[in-house]
Amino acid sequence: MKDRLKRLCFILITLLLILGARLIQLQIIQGKRYARLSDRNRIRKIVLPAPRGRIFDRNGILLADTRPTWTVAIIPTETNDSALALLSILLNRPQNELLRRLQPVSEVPAPIDILRNASFDVIAKIEENNFRLPGVLVRVDHIRNYPFRNLYSHVIGYVGEITEEELSRDSSYRLLDYIGKTGIEARYERFLRGRDGYKYVEVDARGREIGPLPEKRPEPYIPGKDIYLTIDHNLQQAAYDLISKYERAAVVAIAINTGEILCLVSYPDFDPNIFLAPLNPSQWNTLISNKSKPFYNRAISSAYPPGSTFKPLVALLALEKQLITPHAQLLPCNGTFQYGNRKFKCWSAHGRLNIIGAIEQSCNVFFYQLGTKIRVDTLAEFCHQFGLGKNTGIDIPGENAGNIPDRDFLNRRYGKNQWTQGFMLNYCIGQGEVLVTALQLTQLYSCFANGGFYFRPYLVAKIESAGQIILINKPQRFEVKINQTNLDWIKNALTRVVEYGTGQAAQLQEITIAGKTGTAQNPPNPDHAWFVGYAPADNPEIAIAVIIENAGHGGTVAAPIVGELVRYYFTKRTLP
């Protein structure tokens, strides 16, 4: 028994001696240092802001980076009321707003950001009043910079200050953080955003850094990843110059054998840089009250009737279903077509045409006659195969799926069986309730050009981190089962459209273009002008769609733009 007591006491004394030894170490050996640390506001946590990832075009041209800026911050434990009052005057912000920001005081004396991207003016005033502003810091920060301003507003999108709602969804953000709001910035937020680092420093009573705190290893920041787009900057600029003459327009070009988007422009647009500084109300009001809606991405979010650009698809279906042979001629076009007791108009009297001629001349009467024979669900199902009526899956948010009417849709729209085959006549010339986006049409024509397959269109080629590739987008292929001979007839017709038909304005000397004009009826307003095509016609590389809103005929307005873009692409483009 005695030795048990002894042993337990031995353990007890040993443990107490361990504690005592540690106490001596802390209070005597290191006591001086700890006394200094506890003396006055000794440790400060410094945020090392991580720069956001850069964005490049396919050839490495910088489209978005960060630039240095100033951020004003307050250390709640070091500031006082008079400093806050003065700061609220300097920043022109109500004092209680500043106080509210400082509310969740952490145990760690860390600076809390009050104003990011502060102007030089404000910084100068703060520095002047330095001695009257204890606990107020100005630090160098990074902020997004879009050197090409409006040019990429609909592709890259923009970043802005995080909202309360976004903050509540992801707690890893802090107030005043920037977050991607639209476009690539939003979709690829988690790659572009870096992770802020921290370091702990000892500061003296006057707030000057003495050195790092040995107990806490600093946590370095991790910069955001760099994104390389599929966009060709020169082509984007060329497309922009061509369509920005008009009031509202959009253009999309994709590389048909990968689905890479080479350019995507929607006009009007906005300067994404304005969201980085506190927005001035008049600027905002001009943007918001603009009837042309500059925030609206017309290339992917706006669905229009395809007009005559829809006809080649209908013709292909007719050949596939053997409703017609390539050489067969239908009833001659004399400018109108009588169906039931309704007259359907054509824009000219074309006479007798076969299917090639009908596409070439864009004859409505020919397609009205096909419309009497095609069932709505057959056409809808065929359209779906080519990706119409559903999202293409482009890697930016805001895509419109368009509308491909089918039996269910008509029953819902007009009441069960309250509609007739007459609906199909307008459907087959691409007017009325059939709606597509410019991107979908580009995809459709790339499928024609490829001979029966297409790729999911995408904007991000690869993502790099410190020179290491961490993600490469692989083309995603979709197959459509069609007869090659039938498709060849259609492709032949599309070539003839530019050579002899309605699309002659797109013609180039050096390269053969194939394509189709379209005029989307938009009553009571003027029609929208379409042109969709691909080039070179015999060995296609690129598909382009152009829509000019309320500009009239596709053949006159939209076709020349595609011609110019193709010329630019094949003659002046910078090689990868």
Add this chain to the structure above:
Amino acid sequence: MKKVDITLLGTTCLLVIIGLLAIYSSASSQYLFRQLIFLPVGITGLLIACFTPRRLIYGMAEIFYGLTLLLLVLVLIFGSGPGAHRWFAIGTFNFQPSELAKISTVIILAKYLSYRRKMDFDFRTLAGPTAIVLPVVTLILLEPDLSTSISFLPMYAAMLYWQGLRPLYILLLFMPVLSFIAGFSLYFWIPFFSILSIIVFLRLRFFRALAAIATGSFFGLLSPVFLSLLKDYQRARIKSFFAPWLDPHGIGWNIIQSQIAIGSGRLFGKGYLNGSQKRLGFLPNRHTDFIFSCIAEEFGLIGSVVLLIIFGLLIYRLLLIAYRTRDQNGALITVGFAAIIGYHVFVNIGMLLGILPVTGITLPLISYGGSSLAATMTMIGFALNVAMNSE
């Protein structure tokens, strides 16, 4: 012979008074008043434990134990606490059944062990007591309250030892658990397991040793799995101990603040009510888990060492009472209580000094909190009871 153990009673009173002073200094008079309201509860517990005939207490061991299990189950269902089910909220006061569990488990364990003449490392000897401890530990683990459930292990070990089980066997019995805890970090597990293996191979026959090593390594490998199942804050605490720099704004920060407070006290301290760290609000839970930092800051090394000596004296006194009495059952209970109090003192202060992981464990008799105060005073009361009727 009826004689009150003046040393034990004196150290207890001293610690309670130091505690009240420290609570006032570190928090506010409001907390002091609340603690003063708890104090009569503690004194009542002490008096009851001191003057109830021990036979009666031993006789009710099973009832206490059953009641404890019931309360532990109920607290899992109805209990509250920060991200856990640890206590019953009664008005503005909280009652922690795990405090009661400490006492009742010790009592029933002592009753069971004191019948055993010969303590060997076999199923017959160890299955029973282990079966008593295990459900309590598991239920507390489920609350979840890791540190309190671990406090049962040194208590169990001390009681087995007192009853005569060889330390090597205790080591073997605890190896799975120890290996599991050490397994949270490879850097701890490898030296721990190497030393353990050497001891086992030196002292046991080959195949037995091999089996022991195999069991140990299995539980060691289990801990990474377990770690992934833990609550975030618990994982943070464990990780923050093994690698404090990984946790820049969380718990590691508290420990640095606590060390600054303690270290800045230096030899003589800053004087009562003059601590700066806690006044600035750097320390969370400064009147509960972190109260020793305040004492060390205000009274310096001298004050801290005096406090350690008082605690040492109190625990020594408990062991001495156990040694002197002829009542083996009472002795075992006292040893169990001594182990629990010792564990709390060492783990709490060790944590604040940065040599043990941060656990939510209080400093007995000093920290703010009614359940802990009442439980500890009841333990002391029982020891006084044993001391008074030693013959």
